[in-house]
Amino acid sequence: MFSHNLSLNLRVVLAILSGLSVVPIAYLEKYNSAVIYGVSLVNSLIGAVFAVLVMMPYLKRFNVLKVLLLIASSIFIYTLVSELAIKRYDVFFTDISHRTSIILSGGLGAILTLLAVQLIIPIRFKKHAYWMVIITGAFGGFIFSYSIDSNLVVINSIGYIVWQVLVCMTLFYTKENREP
Numbered sequence: 001m002f003s004h005n006l007s008l009n010l011r012v013v014l015a016i017l018s019g020l021s022v023v024p025i026a027y028l029e030k031y032n033s034a035v036i037y038g039v040s041l042v043n044s045l046i047g048a049v050f051a052v053l054v055m056m057p058y059l060k061r062f063n064v065l066k067v068l069l070l071i072a073s074s075i076f077i078y079t080l081v082s083e084l085a086i087k088r089y090d091v092f093f094t095d096i097s098h099r100t101s102i103i104l105s106g107g108l109g110a111i112l113t114l115l116a117v118q119l120i121i122p123i124r125f126k127k128h129a130y131w132m133v134i135i136t137g138a139f140g141g142f143i144f145s146y147s148i149d150s151n152l153v154v155i156n157s158i159g160y161i162v163w164q165v166l167v168c169m170t171l172f173y174t175k176e177n178r179e180p
Helices: 008-020 022-031 041-058 064-087 098-120 129-147 153-174
Strands: 034-036
Touching (some): 008 022, 022 041, 022 153, 041 064, 041 098, 098 129, 098 153
């Protein structure tokens, strides 16, 4: 798991498993308990699973501090973008639709994920990585904006899966081969 040389196929499988983890995690929503300062148990678990299955495989070797930073950053990113999506970016005095706010959150979450991986691990990315991850994240947000309306958590998880696989693939393809 701590091999930074995982194949794209294995990384995609891990991203799919991360997205599917939303199905059992969603059942904890009825408890709606805040873990720390308004961050729910559900948001914490979704962020932690994503960090472990999608972000952590970029580590060359296990490093407790970096793992904890990846998990904390992933929880922060997920909590931030989900709150912005729900509140439709009201903090910025915008009047945008719910669908648009989810799409924007998809792009924002993707670029923040790239920056977290780049700063914590550190990894170098090609210059076009920033635009690519925003575009693929926004596209994942677009898919998510349709799947989130379903009453079935399995359908909801499709949005998570698509977004996570797209971000995973973009990170993989835009990573520079040489090490920093």
